[in-house]
């Protein structure tokens with residue numbers, strides 16, 4: 291099959307022929323019809339993910355057709371249209387038993403713990419636990435976005451963030467995760483303040499329901515701007531980029547007893563990030579993390595998509611073939627485009 295491969299961190303990836311994957315006993319191989327380009331792929335390529343071994347094929351936000359099925363899989367057969375949360379759970383550890391497959395103790399992740407979906411085919415583990423049927427009428431490009439950023443934003447806003455109608459929600463970083471969060475929070479009846487440094491990203495945020503926009507590159511203190519616009523601070527705020535500055539701005543933009551949800555990854559050489567904990571104490575803030583979303587919790591989100599309340603299809607601003615993927619991955623570090631880029635490996 292053809293796949294995007296890199297041999298060294300940060301050095302150009304290339305498209306080449308590699309061996310087709312085989313399904314594990316409990317797994318499947320999926321023919322990849324669409325796979326999103328997420329900043330986590332860029333983090334992996336930069337060497338920020340300790341799970342990756344070289345050479346490596348990135349890609350974890352995918353949809354496609356089941357091609358081959360392992361001997362112990364009972365619920366899936368070739369030809370099924372499927373997507374998958376990027377956290378593939380084992381189904382049997384204590385976290386899975388509690389329904390928290392998104393933090394499974396023995397999780398695998400395509401594109402991180404093994405070769406991913408920037409390829410014609412990808413192997414996925416524990417298919418009966420993790421595969422989600424793509425609803426009739428939903429395109430593969432739209433379904434792919436549910437595998438990582440849209441579902442992650444849904445859990446971050448709705449479950450971890452406990453968004454409520456009428457609340458102010460600040461979203462710092464309006465890329466794939468952040469724009470999804472803007473759309474989901476606005477659909478829940480929240481008033482959203484979108485924060486980004488890119489005019490194109492803020493324009494999309496406005497289109498997807500943001501009531502207010504802050505250009506973080508044009509104000510001295512984005513947190514103060516959020517507090518001004520929201521009458522004292524947001525009820526709920528997300529760092530949807532993952533940087534010390536956006537993490538701090540998210541916490542500092544909250545009102546008393548507000549909730550911060552960290553979604554953006556925070557790689558650092560020491561493994562730690564400074565957080566304004568004095569403010570967290572004085573204002574009784576809640577600081578939460580959010581990590582993907584378990585397959586069994588997809589139905590309410592899919593129902594909102596089916597009803598047209600949520601429109602992940604609108605987030606896809608660019609569709610490219612496999613040959614353009616290495617350059618698009620590299621461009622995330624230098625000139626990221628607004629919205630979500632989807633790779634269609636067979637085009």
Ligand SMILES: NC(=O)c1ccc[n+]([C@@H]2O[C@H](COP(=O)([O-])OP(=O)(O)OC[C@H]3O[C@@H](n4cnc5c(N)ncnc54)[C@H](O)[C@@H]3O)[C@@H](O)[C@H]2O)c1
Pocket residue numbers: 327328329330331333438439442462463464465466467468485486487488491506530531532535536552553554555556580581582622626629
């Ligand atoms: N926790 C999870 O389960 C999970 C899932 C998916 C992605 N992620 C992580 O979420 C983060 C976002 O991913 P993405 O694919 O949406 O990224 P992206 O590159 O599409 O978007 C990032 C956005 O942040 C903006 N930005 C840059 N500097 C800024 C600043 N100083 N202030 C405000 N905005 C700024 C950029 O202009 C861009 O619009 C990444 O760290 C990714 O690895 C985490």
Ligand SMILES: [Zn+2]
Pocket residue numbers: 328329330331350351376438439
């Ligand atoms: Zn991702």
Ligand SMILES: [Zn+2]
Pocket residue numbers: 379380381382383384385386391394395396397
């Ligand atoms: Zn598990």
